[in-house]
Structure formats: structure tokens, C-alpha cells
Amino acid sequence: MTLTRIRGGTVHDPANNRDGVVMDLWFRDGVMVEGPGPGELPSRTHDASGLVVMPGGVDMHCHIAGPKVNLARKMRPEDHREAAPVRRTPITRSGTAGSVPSTFATGYLYAGLGYTTAVDAAIPPLAARHTHEEFHDTPILDKAFLILMGNNYYALKAIAEGEYERARAFAGWLLESSRAYGIKVVNPGGVEAWKSGWNNIHSLDEEVPHLPVTPRMILRGLAQASMDLGLPHPVHIHCNNLGLPGNAATTIGTMEALEGRRAHLAHIQFHSYGGEVSDQASFRSDVPRLADWINSHPEVSVDVGQVLFGSTTSMTGDGPLGYFLHQVTGRKWTSADTEMEAGCGIVPIVYKEKSFVHALQWAIGLEWYLLVKDPWRVGMSTDHPNGASFVAYPELVALLMDRGYRRDVLNRVHPRVRERSILQDLDREYTLQEIAIISRAGPARLLGLSTKGHLGVGADADITIYNSDRDRRRMFELPRMVFKAGELVVDRGEIRAESRGLTWHVCPGYDDGVLPDIRRWFESYYTIRFRNYPVDDSCLSGGGAVSPCDRGKRNP
Template structure:
């Protein structure tokens, strides 16, 4: 392969930190630029309209593709559950990254893929200080955490009293004290059931919490309203009830109805879109069609998919009952973590197999979601790392979405029953480069409420990823030619060149 010419040129002027990126083909959908050749100028880590001085560096990007740095809005990269996951599965396969990498490896691997921002999506407030200590060792990327405040006693008590001001005050104080960016709810009210020995499949959205008068539906609605009123940048981040259970698409539909008219973000929706009944693998299948229809009609909702990809990984969830159910069905030993703190957590190794009926359905259901959502600005590419797959598999997923022939060949290898019953084989949609750029950068940045991420207009952080055009999208997205983070060259041809320290996002809402 002949690589287009691309070199960094150092001038003798080192006092300035201005850089010009010249002649690249720009994909910046947030600013209406999709495949246009233009220059980008950087001063002090930010994109600027133009430079009035001679830049200290220029980079000739002729023939190369330029995108904003990737933004992962739902991953699990630090904290007690991640440490526990490392102990369970230090290294699942030769010649591959550890299933749960160290903080330093996580930063390096994300950066090598062209990602520059990551959020850990489930942090108990009482563990936040440990998570921040670990994130301080995660280099290069900017990062943030979503707090599981709905498991805090004072929040549950305020919801029980239906006291909006009290709920808003509790959320504000937790975000400030724990330096959180957003609020996550994992299996609403689930910890109250779990800590009384009641399993996840023994309650639905309208079951009253033991000892309370409120239901999971009340929790979802009240929290979403409080967050909208607080004006948080990211809406309520929802892992709804009955994760991973057959027939859970009905719970998910009820969850969507609960938010009718309210902003909310549905996390790893693939794990919440199953038909079927108890232990009946013949009726297990996809509930995506009615869910996607509702989602497409409601522009206040956003989602990330939590795609599974075949191979070995580690499941870790703030939903203890879901982990217990998975351990029970797979026969694999599991760990329950944080059970004496305000939340819950379960961790266990898992292998997704191509010929396994349920795993084939999960794979097909995730892809069906991607291909059924009409507005790419409301969907984020995730694997719920490491739950569905390692984040280093993102380029493979991007090829499945952008290359219909590649996807059809993959469909031929899955379980024959899924092949014949799933609508996936009849979906011919291909994501364009611009749409892949949207679901990996522009949309997740917008969904997370990050004004300086996901685009390359003036004022944006100079997080820039440069790719070589390649018909093989997996190869193209696996090995960026260059990655800049806040204007600093951090990766060149897969090699990490520097380890700058990223910022941590914190939201400090005012609430009297």
C-alpha cells in the first residue's frame, strides 16, 4: 500500500503553539462539511478561523481524511468493578489487548483508534474518589463519569416524598461532591429489591419498591424531570429494568412511554430488546421494530446500542440481578461487588459465540437497531465496553455498518434460525463515511452536551483524527495516520508519541 504523503514539519519557532493542517478531506458534519478539502488551524489547543502568525508546525494532509476525535459516551474504564474485572480476566487471548486494560493501556488504545474522549457510565458516589484517582492515570483522553445517584438513600427518600426541590438538591450536591458529569440510573429501584433478596425478574416498571410507595416508573419519570429542570448537559442516562431477560422489549417500550415528551438517553438498548418467555429459546428474538418505530417518532430520545461482537470478554454491570441471571444461565462463577455500598454490581467472564442461538440474536438485534434508527444524530456507537465487546473492536463494527456485502457475509455465519428469522439480512442500508463520523463523534458529543467536542469549527478542542482512505473500513478506522489531542500529536501510525494529561468533565449545577 502506498501511503499518501503526510509529515509533520517543525519550524524553529517554538514559542508559538499554532498548527496548520493543510489540504485534508474534512468530515465535520456538525458544521456541514462532508468530504470537502480545506485547511484547519489550531492555536493553544483550540480550532481557530485563521492564523495571523507563521504556524510553528504544518501538516500536509493531502489525500487524507480528517475527522474530529472519537467520543465514547458509554464505556467502563475505571473503578472497583473494572479492577475486579481485571482480576477475573487479566488476558483472554494471545496477541490481543487485555479484556479489561489498565488505565494507561486504556488511554493509549483509545487514542490509537482516534478516540479522544471517554465516559465511564456507572460510578457509585461512594466510589467516585477511587474512580477519579484511577482516571488520573488514564492518559491522553478527556474523561468523565456518570453517577449512580438513584441508588443513594437520600435520593430515593426524596423521590418517595415526591419532593422535586429535594431531589434536585441531592443530585446537585452529589455531582459537585463526586465531580460527575451526568446521572445514570441502572435498573431503577433494583437495589432496593436486590438488597431484600428479590431478583430482577420479580419486578417490572410498576412494581412498588418494598417499603416504599414508589415504582421504578416513578423513579425514571421523577429523575428525568429533575434533570431537565436542573438543565444538566446530558439527560438521564437510563439502563432500564430487566436487562438481558427474554421478553424485556415490553419493559423497554414502557420505559420509552414513561419518557414521552421528556429528554432521556437509553443505554445499551440492544440488551433490552428481546422477545420471548422464560427459558423458551424458540420464542427468543428481536423486539426492535416496535421500539425503533417509537424511538424514531420521538426526537427527545437518544440511545447507544451496546453492540455485542463474537469473542471472549467480561460482563460488568451495576445491575446485580442481571449479572446473577447471566451467571445462572451460563454456569460461570460471578462476583457481586459494592453490595454493601449504595449500589450493586456483578462481574463475570463471557464468550459470545457465532453459532449460539441467543448470542446470534444479540448480534443481529444490535445491528438491526443501528440500521433502523433513521436519525444518526440520536444514536451513538458503543459496545458497552467490555460488556458487548472490547472497544478496540469498533472498527470491525464500523465496517459491519458501512459495508453491506461484508455484513451479508457475516450474517451467513450466524445461527441458521436467526439468519432466517431476523430482518437483518433484508436491511441493505450502508452507513456513509459522514454517518460513521456522526455516530462515533458528532452525535455522542452532542448527546453528552459537550460543546467543544465532536466538531472542528472555531472554538472546538483541537482533537483531530486523520485516516488514510481505504475501501476496507475496518482497516481504515483501525490505524489512523495521526491523532492530535488538544493540538498535541499523540499518535502516529498506531504508535503513541506522547501522553498529555486530559481534562475531567464535571458538572456543577446550581440548585437552591
């Protein structure tokens, strides 16, 4: 029952309307409390006078575990050699850094930036057990993952046959069996078509050749299932046609196809392009039109997938996209097929300032942050490692908070970007409060993690304390102190303790009348027996934490 005080910090806690309030914060046993009991003295006090205090960072869309991250680690030994390794200390293990760090390094590097929660956005359920084991080896962070369902053969078949209840029950069973947090849709239908030997799908109403189901049907079915199952986070969508000129029309079409259902659109930067597919030179930003749509539809949120210049690794559940990137970059490429569930593609990539396409992608990402009026609905992301590594977040903060710096970079990059985007006309500068929203308070709210992203009574004592510094990149690169569940884990850049972190998952309940049919399906088509498929709680890192999903609910 140790009571700790953080004394006199300047607190940015947007969820509790604290915007630069100088105050004491208190926590006991890892949880924020109102203050000391009568006559009680804190066992420990940390002086935060003159320092900036925020909740721990929450990354709502990244790729830190699972099959494609491991494929990328194996495929890119040069990536490990280029970056300085994380050294072993009496507390930490060693690890490789770069765009696909090892599990341990991932935990240390995130914590070193003040992040305490991260959500992997694309795990094939078949790899859930392995993913939980990797989470176990990814220290400090609380973690969760979303399962890929937009090309899951069983789900697509149920939707194609008009059996929505069966699709919903299957989704509930799959979430519970994999101890997952939510439903992810990647290039709905397109991956299944492509990996079965047909072409990718490019229109919302094009049928998967061997299944009478369209992207529109998949989107509606899984968005509805996420809502009916009472999931804390709505369906998380990677639209069709990622990366192609003119794909903004598909993105608008996707949002309209949802017909008012709640949804989160991932790495929206990669889906915001004007121009013609047949003419790469026509490539331009279409963000103003899309941001207007978001501004007038509160049921839809986005994270950006910001591109920042440098070397990284593209990894996606969108198999045909991996092939497309291999074709346009000429770089090495891996593709994989996870049985009846998903695909993936991996390609190394170097984003260059002088490349018209890369520089325009950089500008388009920034347009998103600057054009969406409500920061609560824009999650800060680089789609780690697709647009850049998460370690580049401080650079992104500097770009958002300082229009002079932004202009300097804009004047350096490929000149045609100034004609094809409106970035040079955008004067908005983010405040510290808005940075606190897009990097912790907003993502926590969008994920439905009620004890994350804020510092009110009952919240997890995940706290990041920064030096106040006009050089925002320096400020966000090296927090002064980071607490995770009340434990001081980082002090002046040194890892001081290595906690394990919890895994968040949902138990939405489902109609178990569906089980005999799922069993038949598994015994016929999977390489794993039905009874061996579900993950049990013993696999969860540091014990599991069930999300605020309605656990008792069973659908009739």
C-alpha cells in the first residue's frame, strides 16, 4: 500500500480537462488516487516542478509481434546491422533495434519514449498463441492485438451465404479463442482473391471470384458484428486499394458503405490519394475532401500512418500490396499465406525527401493532422514500421508543433509537392494539450481502454514526465521519468525496472450453437485440431486484463 506523490508538475491530462495545471498527482499500488488518507504521508515523492506531466503514451496501431514481424526480422539482417543495438544492463537484456526491433528492445524503446501501451493491429488468429508468447517477451508495455478477419474464409462464407448471426457468433468465438481485443479488416476480400490465384479486388462491389461476397458485404457484416458483440473498439479497417493513385474514392466509398456504423480507419494517409491509377504522375493529395467527411461524421475515427524520411520496413496483411511494392521498388519481397485466415507481404523501403511520391505521402499525413478539427478522432501513428519506426514520433511532434520547422522541411523536399498538396497553406500548430490528445488520451478513448490515457482517480498510474523544452523533438525523445503501473521504469533514459505488462483482450460471449459447425470446418481444413486452437489464459503476458467489454453477454 505504498502511496506515491508526483509533486508540482504541469499536468496535461485532456480527458480530465487539465490543460497545463500545476498540481500534485498521487497513486497507490499502480492506480491513481485522489490523495493521501487522513494523516497519511507518501512513502515516496518525485519532484516534477517545472516539468510536463502526461499520461503514458498509447499507440493504437503498430506492428510489434506475430508472423509478419518475425518474417521481417529474418528477412532484414541489414536492418539490424544499421541501427545501434540496445545494450545489456544489469536490468535489461540486449536486443537489436532498427525498424523491426527484437521483442525486448521493442519494450525498452517504447518505454524510453514514454509509451506504456501498444496495440498490434494485424494478427492472424492462428498465430495468437505465438503472439502472446512474444508479448510475454516484450517488457513494460501493456499490449493487445486485433485479429485479421476481412479475408477469413469461414467469416466470408457465412456472410456470402447471408448468415449474419453465424458470422457474428464466429467472430465472438474467434476473439475469445485468440484472446484478442478487436476485429481488423485488411483489404476486404482482396487478399483472399489474390492468394487464391486471382487478381486483387479494386471495387467495393466486385465479388471474390470463388465466393459470392464483396468488400461492401464484408465491411458491413464485420462492422455490425463489432457493434453487436459490444466490443470496446469498433471495427478497424485497412481499406481496399492502399497506396494507389485515386484511392480516395475507395476510402469515401468505404466510409459510406458503413452507413452510420462505428469504425476506425487505419493509416488513412495511405488511402488519401487523388489522380489516376494509370498515371503515377497525376498523384496528388485528396485529404481536404476526406477530412471534411470525417469532420462531419463523428462515428468514424482515423489514425494517420505518417511517413517520415528514412529507411524502414513495409509489412502488411495486404498480400497483393506487398507484391505491388516489390514491383515499384524492385526490392526483395516476402509473401505468406496463413491457411484459411490471412496473407501478408513484406518489403524494405527507404522514404526519400527528393522522391515526389514519398514527399507527397509525408505532406498528406501532415495534412490529416492539421485538417481534422477534432483531435480526439485522430490517432498519432506511423503505422510502425510502415510509414516510419515509432522511434520517429518525436520528429512528428516537432512537425506538428512548429510550422516554421514544417516549412523548412517542405522547402527541401521534391518541389512538386507544393503544387499537389495544401500543406504550405496550413498554419495550424499543435499545442501540448493536443499532442497529449493524439498520442494518449484520444487513442485510449478510441480503443475503449477506460483506465488508460488519463490520470484521473482509478486510472492506471502510467505517467510520463518530460523536461519542458522549446526543442520539441528533444523534449519528446528523452522523457525525464516514465512510470508504468506506478513503478518507475525509465529515469533520464535509463531503464530502471523491467515489468511485464498486461495483455488486454475481450470476452464478448457468443452463441455456442455455432461450435459444431466451426469444429467441422477446422477438422476439414486446418492443420491444427479444433481443440488445440483456442489460447487459454496461461498464455497471457503477466496475466490478462479483460477489457470493459460486456463479459456476461451471450447473444440469443
